[in-house]
Amino acid sequence: MSVTKETKEISTDQVNAQTIALIGNPNAGKTTIFNALTGSRQHVGNWPGVTVEKKEGRLLADSKVHVIDLPGTYSLGAYSEDELIARNYILFENPDVVLDIIDSANIRRNLYLTVQLLEMNTNIVLALNMLDEAEAKGIEIDENTLAKILNVPVIKTIGTKNQGIEKLISSSIQALGQSREPLTVDYGQEIEDEILVLQKAITEHGELAQRYYPRWLAVKILEGEDVILNDIQKYPNIQTIFTLREKAVQHLNQVFAEDIQTIIIEKRYGLIEGVVKQTVKQKKDVQASVSLSDKIDNVVLNKTLGIPIFLLTMWAIFKFTFVIGDPLIGYVEMLFEWFGGIVGAMISNELLASLIVDGIIGGLGSIFVFIPPIFTLFFAISLLEDSGYMSRVAYIVDKFMRSLGLHGKSFIPLLIGFGCNVPAIMATRTLENKKDRMVTILVNPFMSCAARLPVYVLFAGALFPDNAGTVIFSLYILGIVMAIIMAKIFKKFLFPGEAAPFVMELPPYRVPTLKGMLIHMWEKGSSFVRKAGTIIFAVVVLIWVLATLPWGVEYASQDSFIGMFGSAISPVFAPLGFGSWEASAALIFGLLAKEVIVGTLGVIYGVGEEGLAVTITQMWTPLAAYSFMVLTLLYVPCVATIGAIKRETNSWKWTGFTIGYTLALGWIVAFIVYQGGTLLGLG
Amino acid sequence: MTYSLTPAIQDYLEVIHDLSKHDSKVRITDIARKLNVAKSSVTEAIELLHAKNLVQKERYGPITLTRNGEREAAKLKYKHLLISKFLRDVLNVTADTAEKDACLIEHVVSVETMLALIQLLESKNYLDNDIDIEEVKILLSTNSLSNLAPGTKGTIKRVEATGELRRRLMEMGVTSGDDIQVKRVAPMGDPIEITVKGYNLTLRKNEAAAILIEIN
Numbered sequence: 001m002s003v004t005k006e007t008k009e010i011s012t013d014q015v016n017a018q019t020i021a022l023i024g025n026p027n028a029g030k031t032t033i034f035n036a037l038t039g040s041r042q043h044v045g046n047w048p049g050v051t052v053e054k055k056e057g058r059l060l061a062d063s064k065v066h067v068i069d070l071p072g073t074y075s076l077g078a079y080s081e082d083e084l085i086a087r088n089y090i091l092f093e094n095p096d097v098v099l100d101i102i103d104s105a106n107i108r109r110n111l112y113l114t115v116q117l118l119e120m121n122t123n124i125v126l127a128l129n130m131l132d133e134a135e136a137k138g139i140e141i142d143e144n145t146l147a148k149i150l151n152v153p154v155i156k157t158i159g160t161k162n163q164g165i166e167k168l169i170s171s172s173i174q175a176l177g178q179s180r181e182p183l184t185v186d187y188g189q190e191i192e193d194e195i196l197v198l199q200k201a202i203t204e205h206g207e208l209a210q211r212y213y214p215r216w217l218a219v220k221i222l223e224g225e226d227v228i229l230n231d232i233q234k235y236p237n238i239q240t241i242f243t244l245r246e247k248a249v250q251h252l253n254q255v256f257a258e259d260i261q262t263i264i265i266e267k268r269y270g271l272i273e274g275v276v277k278q279t280v281k282q283k284k285d286v287q288a289s290v291s292l293s294d295k296i297d298n299v300v301l302n303k304t305l306g307i308p309i310f311l312l313t314m315w316a317i318f319k320f321t322f323v324i325g326d327p328l329i330g331y332v333e334m335l336f337e338w339f340g341g342i343v344g345a346m347i348s349n350e351l352l353a354s355l356i357v358d359g360i361i362g363g364l365g366s367i368f369v370f371i372p373p374i375f376t377l378f379f380a381i382s383l384l385e386d387s388g389y390m391s392r393v394a395y396i397v398d399k400f401m402r403s404l405g406l407h408g409k410s411f412i413p414l415l416i417g418f419g420c421n422v423p424a425i426m427a428t429r430t431l432e433n434k435k436d437r438m439v440t441i442l443v444n445p446f447m448s449c450a451a452r453l454p455v456y457v458l459f460a461g462a463l464f465p466d467n468a469g470t471v472i473f474s475l476y477i478l479g480i481v482m483a484i485i486m487a488k489i490f491k492k493f494l495f496p497g498e499a500a501p502f503v504m505e506l507p508p509y510r511v512p513t514l515k516g517m518l519i520h521m522w523e524k525g526s527s528f529v530r531k532a533g534t535i536i537f538a539v540v541v542l543i544w545v546l547a548t549l550p551w552g553v554e555y556a557s558q559d560s561f562i563g564m565f566g567s568a569i570s571p572v573f574a575p576l577g578f579g580s581w582e583a584s585a586a587l588i589f590g591l592l593a594k595e596v597i598v599g600t601l602g603v604i605y606g607v608g609e610e611g612l613a614v615t616i617t618q619m620w621t622p623l624a625a626y627s628f629m630v631l632t633l634l635y636v637p638c639v640a641t642i643g644a645i646k647r648e649t650n651s652w653k654w655t656g657f658t659i660g661y662t663l664a665l666g667w668i669v670a671f672i673v674y675q676g677g678t679l680l681g682l683g
Numbered sequence: 684m685t686y687s688l689t690p691a692i693q694d695y696l697e698v699i700h701d702l703s704k705h706d707s708k709v710r711i712t713d714i715a716r717k718l719n720v721a722k723s724s725v726t727e728a729i730e731l732l733h734a735k736n737l738v739q740k741e742r743y744g745p746i747t748l749t750r751n752g753e754r755e756a757a758k759l760k761y762k763h764l765l766i767s768k769f770l771r772d773v774l775n776v777t778a779d780t781a782e783k784d785a786c787l788i789e790h791v792v793s794v795e796t797m798l799a800l801i802q803l804l805e806s807k808n809y810l811d812n813d814i815d816i817e818e819v820k821i822l823l824s825t826n827s828l829s830n831l832a833p834g835t836k837g838t839i840k841r842v843e844a845t846g847e848l849r850r851r852l853m854e855m856g857v858t859s860g861d862d863i864q865v866k867r868v869a870p871m872g873d874p875i876e877i878t879v880k881g882y883n884l885t886l887r888k889n890e891a892a893a894i895l896i897e898i899n
Contacts, residue, residue: 075854079847108880109856137881262842265853297867306870395885399871402887408874501848501890502874503855506883 018176019066019093020059023086023117024101025110026072027388027507029129032159033101034069035519037169044523047085053429055523061169065176068095074109076116078227080432090120091212097175098122099168104134104141104156105508107280111272114150118182121213124152125172131158133508137291138283146279150183160513184215187267190255194222194248201241208235221245222252223261293388293508300392310396313389314415317380321373321419328372336365351548354555359544364537368529369593373450375525377416377423382520384412386512390430391504398502404484405491407436407500414440414483417447418476421637425644426524433500439490441648445637445662446483448476451595455632458598462613463622471626475633482634482665539639540592556603562588576631576667577624577674587631593638623682627674634666688735690790693759694718695728696737699748700756708745736829736888750892751827761819762789762797769800772809797823826898828891829875831865837896839863839879844893852894856880863896 022037024030034042038057047054055069070089071082078084090098100117102110107128117124128134128141147154153171157164187195198218203209208217220228221241232238252260300309340357347353384390390412398408406414409431416424424444431437456475460468546561553559558567558581566585573579573587582604589600598612605615616625636659637645646655688696698717702709711729715722729746732738737752748756763785770781801820804810825840839861842852856879857863866876866883874887 077850077854079850106880106882109882112854112856261850262853265850266858269856269858301867301870301876303868303870391885395869395874395876396871398887399869399873501851502885502887503848503851503890504885505855506876506885508883 017064017066019068019095020097020099020172020176021068021070021089021093021095022099022101023070023090023113024072024129025074025103025106025113025505027505028072028101028103028106028110029159030069030072030101031520032513032516033099033127033129033157033165033168034067035516036159036162036165038067044526052081052085059169059173062173065173073113075113076120078225081434082432084227087120090117090122096123096177097125097172099125099127099172101127101129101159103130104128105130105137105139107134107139107141108269108272108276111275112268115185115268115271118150118152119185119219120216121182123175123179124150124182125168125175126150126152126154127164127168128154128156129159131156131163132161138285140281140283142279142281146275149275149278151180152182160510185268185271187219187264190252191222191260191263191267194252195219198222198241198244198248201244205235205237205241208232208238208241219264222248223264224249291508296509297392297506300389301396306396310393313384313393317384318415318419320380321376325373325376325419328376329369332369332372333365336361336368340365351551354548355544358547358555359541362540362544371525371529373420374423374426375521377419378426378524379517379521381412381416381423381427382517383512385430386510386516386520388507388509391506394502394504395506402499405488406440407431407433408502410436410440413444414447417444417449419450421445421447421449421641422644423524425641425648428648435491435495435497436500438495438649438654439487441645442490442654442658442661443483443487445641445658446479446486446634448479448633449594451593451638452632454595454598455590456629458601458612459616459620459625459629462616463620463625471629475629478630478669479633482669486661486665534643543589543592556585556589556600572667573631575675576670577621577627580619583628587635590632591636591639593640594632597632623674623677626677627670630673631666631670634662634669636663636666688755690787692728692731693755693790695725695732696748696752696756697759699738699746700753700760703748707747709747710745714746736892750889751830754822754827758823759789761814761822762792764814765797765800765804765819766792768809769804773803773807794824821895824897825895828863828865828877828894828896829888831896831898833865833867835896835898836862836864837898839894840897841895842893843895844890848890848893852886852890855884856882857884857894862899 020037022030022034034055034057037059039060042055042057045054045056052071057067057069059065059067068089070086073080073082073086076083076087076090078087089095098117100114102114114124114126126146128143128146131141134141141156143154143156153175155164155168155171157168159165186192195215195218198221199214202212202214202217208214217228217232221232222245224245232241249260252263256263258266299305302309340361343361344353344357347356381390384393393412394408396408397411401408401410410428412430413424413427416427421444424447425441428437428440428444431440452475453472456472457468460471464471543562546565547556549561550559553563557563562585563581566583566588567581570579570581570584573584582601585604586597586600590597601616602612605612605619620628636642642655642659645658646652649655695714695718698714699709702713702717706713711722711725714729715725718725729738729740732752733740737749737755738746739749740746766788767781767785770776770784771778776784798820801810801816801823805816810816821840826837831837839857839859841859842849842857844852861879864878866878868875869885874885875891876883876885877891878884
């Protein structure tokens with residue numbers, strides 16, 4: 001599964017390569033088929049300019065053929081990024097074959113996308129996937145008649161059992177060179193007349209016809225889709241088309257009671273009804289019986305049992321991740337320490353040894369310690385996703401999340417944040433709405449991750465020996481409260497607008513395949529290492545340089561640049577109760593990972609981690625310590641999280657914003673805590 | 684149907700509806716004065732209407748009808764209008780009695796009777812032209828999806844949502860004429876789960892309020 005270096009190869013010989021693009025509704029089994037077609041030869045990246053995942057690979061059977069996995073989508077409109085990407089790819093990149101994966105058990109809705117593809121004049125091969133589920137529901141599909149009506153090849157498949165895949169591949173290869181005249185939707189005399197007029201004008205325009213398939217464009221113009229209307233506005237001599245549009249809309253509004261878009265959608269579904277009548281048979285006795293999925297939902301979504309089961313599942317996922325992940329983190333740390341020790345002993349030049357051991361190996365180590373929790377968390381998440389429970393989680397918590405200004409699907413990423421903010425921020429990808437996703441990312445660092453716990457344990461243990469537990473708990477609560485407040489503020493001022501609708505499919509439960517989950521886990525984990533890893537590595541090396549220079553000073557001492565910088569900025573933290581250079585330097589190191597604060601203080605105070613508690617009791621007041629913990633909770637997230645934010649928002653602006661606002665908020669809250677506490681006589 | 688509103692509660696709906704036509708800010712005091720009841724009774728009634736998702740209220744703020752509340756109030760208004768018309772014009776009852784009886788009958792009359800009554804009035808040309816009777820028929824014979832109890836089956840009569848939500852709903856297969864069944868309500872009371880085109884779809888109650896269903 002470790003083929004990640006294919007990017008270059010793929011882009012260089014793209015000119016004369018043939019391409020098959022995979023498209024289909026979410027939950028139609030597209031990923032399984034993609035894996036079956038490409039095997040392990042796949043590359044995960046992003047579509048240019050957006051954070052939507054782009055997967056490409058090569059056909060196992062013929063490595064000259066590229067396979068592109070388009071985002072899972074229900075339609076090809078222009079409302080979501082996913083839809084636009086899929087549509088623009090088909091419109092402008094002209095894939096040789098579009099392989100449309102259909103959930104046979106849900107054929108009526110799945111065919112909607114197919115009808116839209118037909119309208120774009122694409123060379124379609126239809127895969128009737130999940131045939132086993134359709135049969136279980138008593139649905140029988142006559143694929144030959146379907147192929148004849150639509151005039152496209154139709155292949156029955158069961159992706160999870162690898163059935164029909166070979167035939168699908170051979171049909172796709174066969175279709176590569178061919179062009180067919182697929183079925184056109186008949187919109188009825190009135191609309192067809194207008195389409196014809198517009199189509200003629202588009203063809204005569206020339207330039208427009210080169211960019212768009214004329215009939216498709218004519219329908220879009222009638223539908224009045226903003227993206228298209230704005231785009232064609234740029235062309236010369238476009239006024240005639242807009243005049244024609246106005247006339248057409250006026251005429252159609254007189255004829256029909258409903259708006260044109262509604263009629264067009266209903267006509268598409270009307271065509272589907274006709275096709276389904278001729279090709280699909282439903283066995284009555286099976287239809288009436290309650291499906292297994294329904295029986296599970298009767299328990300899992302039960303009014304009284306639903307929430308306890310949900311809480312239990314979340315707890316189990318969390319437990320699983322850290323029971324498996326934590327020891328692995330320990331092993332990774334040990335491995336890098338051991339390796340650093342060996343390398344350090346081999347190099348006689350002290351500076352070089354420090355660069356390699358503290359800088360490079362330490363830097364790599366700080367990336368690799370994130371791999372165990374990321375891999376285990378994503379394994380757990382793909383289990384939730386592939387089984388179908390993920391949608392149920394969103395459904396159960398939506399009401400609660402909405403009271404916080406968020407979406408049901410924001411819940412999982414926030415929960416994961418308590419483990420580690422990095423996979424948490426990556427998990428926001430399940431949110432389709434960009435605004436909801438941005439808010440969820442921006443407040444995620446306030447979910448107090450596991451790495452902050454050692455800091456709390458040290459300070460609370462040393463200075464609040466009698467109620468350390470309560471103190472630590474209060475910090476978790478403070479983080480949640482801050483997240484809620486900031487989410488409300490961001491929602492109101494930065495990302496205003498209507499709440500994204502909760503019109504969501506509840507797919508039937510499915511048994512996830514181990515292979516599918518492993519591939520999923522590998523993709524997420526490895527993409528983190530590659531993308532976030534570079535940023536983390538750069539910062540780690542930079543901090544090493546600052547802690548080592550100028551030449552000859554002791555590593556991370558007051559005379560090093562870090563020390564000097566710590567001394568310089570320490571007055572900023574004085575009003576918070578800790579104006580020492582040691583505290584400032586520890587906070588700078590805390591950017592690497594928050595638990596590093598503990599180790600740094602150990603080094604700087606020269607007592608090691610063991611003697612630290614005693615030193616802290618002597619040098620810190622409880623109030624200053626609490627203020628320090630508050631700042632540790634809230635201030636700038638660690639570099640790994642910053643890397644993840646940059647990667648997921650695809651914007652330096654929002655990454656910079658997160659750094660800025662968390663620092664400001666952390667300072668303000670710590671200030672209030674310390675000064676307020678002093679005023680109340682708690683200092 | 685999940686409603687079982689007592690006549691008294693239905694009166695509250697009508698009063699809020701009438702008051703909101705004159706002034707968009709309807710307050711408890713206004714309702715109490717109009718119905719000549721104590722403010723505490725009004726507060727109690729509003730709580731009940733709020734629980735049934737028929738009114739929206741903010742603490743110390745004005746009371747407004749929700750989309751569902753508007754529909755229920757409009758249903759009552761048309762029932763009253765048509766019944767009193769029938770009593771006066773067909774049965775030749777005095778205007779005063781017709782008015783009083785309509786006030787009582789409107790709360791209990793069935794949809795079936797109302798539709799039959801409309802047919803009678805239509806066939807005898809008793810209806811004024813300013814009433815769009817086809818709209819009234821749809822109004823009386825449908826319920827918004829958000830009001831239906833789990834297990835209810837029906838046919839989609841109209842999707843009233845606009846913009847992105849409308850397109851999304853329709854593309855997901857929520858189109859007029861289709862069969863629909865309410866499956867469940869989420870454990871916290873929102874969103875709801877429905878079956879349409881043979882698959883399960885979830886949507887929030889305020890989104891479902893914009894879908895009109897004729898119960899089978």
